[in-house]
Amino acid sequence: MAFLEMIDIVKRFPGVLANDHVNLAVEQGEIHAVMGENGAGKSTLMAILYGLHAPDEGYIRLDGKTEIFRSPIDAIERGVGMVHQSFKLFESLTVWENIVYRREPRRGLFIDAKAAQRQVAELAARYGLPIDPIARVGTLPVGVRQRLEILKALYRHARILILDEPTAVLTPGEAVSLFEVIRNLAVNGCTVLLVTHKLNEVMAVSDRITVLRDGKVTDRLVTAETNPTEIVRAMTGRNVLLQVGKTARPAGEIRLEVKHLVVDGRNRRAVDDVSFALRSGEILGIAGVAGNGQSELVEAIVGLWPTDGGAILVDGKDVTALPIAGRRDAGMSYIAEDRSRTASAGTASAMDNLALGFHRRRPIAVHGLLNLREMRGWARTLIRKFDIRIAGETTPVGTLSGGNLQKIVIARELAHDAPVLIAEQPTRGVDVGAIEFIHAELVAERDRGHAILLVSAELSEIMALSDRIIVMFEGRIVASLTRAEADEATLGLYMAGGRKEAA
Amino acid sequence: MSAFAGLMRTTKLPQWVGSLLPVFWAVIVGFAVCGAIAGTVGLSPLLMLTELIKGAVEGPQIFETVARAVPLVGMALAAAMPLRAGIVNLGTDGQLVLGGCVAAIIALYLPAPDGVRIVLALITGTLVGGAYAALAAAGEIYARVPLLVSTWLMSYPAKGLCGWLVHAPLADPLVAWPSTRRIPLGTRLEHLIPGTPINDGFLLIAFAAILIVFLDRRSSVGYELRLRGLNERFARYGGVAIDRQTFWLMFASGAMAGLIGAVLVLGSQYRFTDGALTAPQYTWSGTLAALLAGGEPLGAIIAAVLFAALQTGGFAMERSVEIPRVLTMVLESIVILFLAMRGAIWRRR
Numbered sequence: 051m052a053f054l055e056m057i058d059i060v061k062r063f064p065g066v067l068a069n070d071h072v073n074l075a076v077e078q079g080e081i082h083a084v085m086g087e088n089g090a091g092k093s094t095l096m097a098i099l100y101g102l103h104a105p106d107e108g109y110i111r112l113d114g115k116t117e118i119f120r121s122p123i124d125a126i127e128r129g130v131g132m133v134h135q136s137f138k139l140f141e142s143l144t145v146w147e148n149i150v151y152r153r154e155p156r157r158g159l160f161i162d163a164k165a166a167q168r169q170v171a172e173l174a175a176r177y178g179l180p181i182d183p184i185a186r187v188g189t190l191p192v193g194v195r196q197r198l199e200i201l202k203a204l205y206r207h208a209r210i211l212i213l214d215e216p217t218a219v220l221t222p223g224e225a226v227s228l229f230e231v232i233r234n235l236a237v238n239g240c241t242v243l244l245v246t247h248k249l250n251e252v253m254a255v256s257d258r259i260t261v262l263r264d265g266k267v268t269d270r271l272v273t274a275e276t277n278p279t280e281i282v283r284a285m286t287g288r289n290v291l292l293q294v295g296k297t298a299r300p301a302g303e304i305r306l307e308v309k310h311l312v313v314d315g316r317n318r319r320a321v322d323d324v325s326f327a328l329r330s331g332e333i334l335g336i337a338g339v340a341g342n343g344q345s346e347l348v349e350a351i352v353g354l355w356p357t358d359g360g361a362i363l364v365d366g367k368d369v370t371a372l373p374i375a376g377r378r379d380a381g382m383s384y385i386a387e388d389r390s391r392t393a394s395a396g397t398a399s400a401m402d403n404l405a406l407g408f409h410r411r412r413p414i415a416v417h418g419l420l421n422l423r424e425m426r427g428w429a430r431t432l433i434r435k436f437d438i439r440i441a442g443e444t445t446p447v448g449t450l451s452g453g454n455l456q457k458i459v460i461a462r463e464l465a466h467d468a469p470v471l472i473a474e475q476p477t478r479g480v481d482v483g484a485i486e487f488i489h490a491e492l493v494a495e496r497d498r499g500h501a502i503l504l505v506s507a508e509l510s511e512i513m514a515l516s517d518r519i520i521v522m523f524e525g526r527i528v529a530s531l532t533r534a535e536a537d538e539a540t541l542g543l544y545m546a547g548g549r550k551e552a553a
Numbered sequence: 554m555s556a557f558a559g560l561m562r563t564t565k566l567p568q569w570v571g572s573l574l575p576v577f578w579a580v581i582v583g584f585a586v587c588g589a590i591a592g593t594v595g596l597s598p599l600l601m602l603t604e605l606i607k608g609a610v611e612g613p614q615i616f617e618t619v620a621r622a623v624p625l626v627g628m629a630l631a632a633a634m635p636l637r638a639g640i641v642n643l644g645t646d647g648q649l650v651l652g653g654c655v656a657a658i659i660a661l662y663l664p665a666p667d668g669v670r671i672v673l674a675l676i677t678g679t680l681v682g683g684a685y686a687a688l689a690a691a692g693e694i695y696a697r698v699p700l701l702v703s704t705w706l707m708s709y710p711a712k713g714l715c716g717w718l719v720h721a722p723l724a725d726p727l728v729a730w731p732s733t734r735r736i737p738l739g740t741r742l743e744h745l746i747p748g749t750p751i752n753d754g755f756l757l758i759a760f761a762a763i764l765i766v767f768l769d770r771r772s773s774v775g776y777e778l779r780l781r782g783l784n785e786r787f788a789r790y791g792g793v794a795i796d797r798q799t800f801w802l803m804f805a806s807g808a809m810a811g812l813i814g815a816v817l818v819l820g821s822q823y824r825f826t827d828g829a830l831t832a833p834q835y836t837w838s839g840t841l842a843a844l845l846a847g848g849e850p851l852g853a854i855i856a857a858v859l860f861a862a863l864q865t866g867g868f869a870m871e872r873s874v875e876i877p878r879v880l881t882m883v884l885e886s887i888v889i890l891f892l893a894m895r896g897a898i899w900r901r902r
């Protein structure tokens with residue numbers, strides 16, 4: 051009998067069978083990956099294990115004892131800890147205060163701060179999680195906050211740690227150190243449930259894999275004996291091309307030109323004298339660890355953020371002084387990094403979301419009035435063309451999975467048929483099937499002679515799609531390479547701040 | 554509640570039924586609570602209810618309700634328009650007063666034929682109200698003065714200036730209360746239905762209301778407003794000119810308030826009297842109606858009409874059976890609280 055078992059778990063939501071007789075068996079000290087596309091039921095299963103949802107059928111057996119967790123308090127009591135995708139931390143408090151919260155070591159009536167800090171430092175050292183106990187959480191980068199969440203669970207004596215899509219918010223570097231932490235935890239006897247849909251992560255750290263699709267277990271695999279293709283087949287139920295088919299193609303004339311661009315961020319110079327040219331028929335990848343000025347560069351190019359020097363030209367026309375609408379008219383479209391905050395309105399229908407930018411033009415608008423029938427037809431066409439899984443065009447898009455919402459954004463932006471496309475993290479948090487689709491669309495766009503600026507923190511994505519690659523570090527371009535010159539090692543070196551001369 | 558909400562979402566009722574149903578429930582609950590209060594102090598709940606309803610709709614009272622609904626709906630729309638886009642105009646009071654004051658001055662002093670004067674009085678009142686609100690918008694666009702602050706504060710100089718005008722230079726020496734002279738018969742709005750307080754202003758506001766609802770649902774401009782209200786960053790990302798929108802939106806909102814001021818002065822008060830436009834608190838009830846509807850114009854109109862009915866019903870009830878009008882205020886507050894609560898419950902889902 052396994053250390054932890056979830057037996058015949060069934061969970062229904064209105065209209066959805068999220069978990070359909072799921073069985074999961076995990077050994078102590080194992081790193082067990084739970085894989086599946088968005089909506090497969092991974093988070094639901096984990097929520098049941100953590101006592102956030104009660105299962106409609108089935109039960110949990112932990113250490114030979116049958117359990118039903120009524121709340122996370124029960125789960126924590128029995129040694130189950132969970133790190134959620136959005137962290138639940140007090141930003142104005144320090145690291146140690148967050149960790150010991152509600153479990154403070156006391157001296158009389160008072161919290162024993164010294165003892166608490168010492169305990170936190172010991173715990174951090176034991177599990178190899180370097181952290182400064184007295185730092186304020188608000189000042190910490192995402193990767194460290196996650197580490198703090200893990201410590202919080204360990205402080206509550208978690209023997210089973212659930213990590214739900216932990217790398218979605220991390221830079222590649224942070225992800226690598228997270229994996230080290232996970233391995234360390236397993237060595238120390240902690241059982242880790244790693245929820246993800248990223249293949250390389252699973253291949254890198256997990257011992258065994260349970261794959262879900264549409265709420266059912268489709269496969270149980272031993273990592274050492276399987277390969278990405280097999281996992282993807284189990285996840286999607288079909289064969290997915292993991293390589294992007296792309297033929298060499300000469301680049302055309304210059305479409306977007308950025309000259310000596312300077313952008314001041316909130317409290318520092320975010321983009322410092324950046325120049326490059328983007329030609330039609332090419333994909334120019336911008337690599338770099340998140341936070342090195344890529345977001346500011348992109349926002350300045352599209353007009354969401356003011357520039358502080360330099361010029362931006364589209365087809366030779368200076369658009370630096372134009373508002374967003376003017377730049378879009380000049381031939382720019384933009385897949386924004388943050389699809390739910392910037393690139394869509396969650397409470398608005400798919401119809402409304404897909405019409406933005408087309409709502410003042412024929413055929414959707416005639417003399418300033420909307421033709422609702424055209425608008426609906428337009429939405430239906432795009433939903434069909436991009437195979438967006440949605441109940442109907444009047445459904446609010448906030449209910450969609452990441453991949454489907456991203457398809458809404460991409461469908462709209464590609465429909466502009468603009469000569470310059472700016473694609474910022476186009477596949478972040480999107481499942482494998484959708485990644486394949488989005489990559490194919492981007493390449494098709496390039497083959498149609500459009501110019502694409504691709505910003506991605508995923509090196510594999512940059513490598514798979516780009517014709518040329520520039521690397522940003524601390525707001526500057528530190529390297530500009532052709533695809534042939536670039537390999538992971540070289541790019542990694544530049545991303546870490548290595549100079550051109552060093553290579 | 555969630556099952557009910559689920560039903561609401563899945564069944565394909567026309568949109569107006571959706572906006573009306575919660576109001577209906579709120580009123581029922583409000584009546585129940587007020588009836589209970591009335592009962593405990595020895596008043597008959599049934600009597601209260603029937604008197605209130607009779608006072609709102611029976612016989613000529615229906616005209617009172619309609620007459621009261623005209624400014625209330627107007628002010629509700631003035632508040633709802635910016636709210637739809639997620640911004641606020643807290644200065645509709647000042648814009649209302651400016652509109653009324655300017656309309657009175659034109660009707661009294663412009664040397665022109667009656668017909669021209671009345672039209673110009675309406676138009677100028679509207680434009681001045683709009684311009685004054687647009688000034689606040691310009692303050693936000695060019696100097697980053699938050700609308701929340703500027704619209705509110707700018708109400709005071711507007712009211713002060715108009716009050717001073719009727720205290721000193723334009724005062725009618727024959728009346729005790731500071732006001733202008735009565736405007737001549739020819740420049741008053743005519744009664745739409747003789748013998749009732751309903752005048753041509755009703756047509757103006759009805760037309761404006763229909764226009765606003767139509768534009769909200771069917772125009773590109775309405776679409777942009779709606780999207781901005783749902784996610785301003787998204788609207789900006791898609792190329793909506795936020796600042797220009799703010800400016801014209803505030804203009805429209807202020808213009809609506811100014812028009813109401815002009816209609817009240819030309820159609821029922823026949824002079825501009827210091828404080829007379831703001832005393833009935835149309836602004837307050839209108840803003841509440843708009844807030845309840847979340848800026849959705851049809852919902853705001855329905856809520857405003859309901860408030861008008863409650864208020865006239867309350868007055869009548871007090872007069873006829875000496876049930877204190879305070880109870881209708883309780884009723885109004887409960888309806889509002891319940892509607893607001895419903896919003897929160899539904900949003901949380």
Ligand SMILES: Nc1ncnc2c1ncn2[C@@H]1O[C@H](COP(=O)(O)OP(=O)(O)O)[C@@H](O)[C@H]1O
Pocket residue numbers: 063064066067068086087088089090091092093094095
């Ligand atoms: N609280 C909920 N209410 C209704 N449906 C839900 C809820 N949580 C998840 N679902 C639905 O259950 C299915 C599985 O979701 P989830 O477990 O989040 O998948 P995953 O984590 O694998 O992406 C999806 O169809 C999702 O829409």
Ligand SMILES: [Mg+2]
Pocket residue numbers: 089092093094
């Ligand atoms: Mg999930």
